[in-house]
Amino acid sequence: MAVLHIVRNSAFNDNKLNLCLSLLSAKDTLFLMDDGVYNVAHPKLIRRLHEFKVFAVQDHLAARGVRSEEQAIVMAELKDLVEQSEKADKVITWQ
Structure with a gap:
C-alpha cells in the first residue's frame, strides 16, 4: 500500500517529521508544503532521502x-500534490 505523507510543519519546531519518518516505507511519498518546506535542511530527512520519493512545493520554498x-x-x-494524492492508496497529513 502506497501512502502519501504530507508534512506541513517544520521539524525544527515540533516532532511531526520524526513521527512521519518512523512510518515511511520505500513505496511511500513525502510531500513538504507550508512550513514543512523548512525540512529540506533537516538532517534526519537528508540522511533518508534515498529511501523514498520527496517533493517540496517550490512556491512555498x-x-x-x-x-x-x-x-x-x-x-x-500544488498540481503535483493532486497527482500524488490520486496515485496513493492513503493520504496522511502531518500538521
Whole structure:
C-alpha cells in the first residue's frame, strides 16, 4: 500500500517529521508544503532521502526564502500534490 505523507510543519519546531519518518516505507511519498518546506535542511530527512520519493512545493520554498541543494528533492507545484494524492492508496497529513 502506497501512502502519501504530507508534512506541513517544520521539524525544527515540533516532532511531526520524526513521527512521519518512523512510518515511511520505500513505496511511500513525502510531500513538504507550508512550513514543512523548512525540512529540506533537516538532517534526519537528508540522511533518508534515498529511501523514498520527496517533493517540496517550490512556491512555498520561495516564499520562505528556503533553497534546497538536494538533487533527490523534487521541486513541485500544488498540481503535483493532486497527482500524488490520486496515485496513493492513503493520504496522511502531518500538521
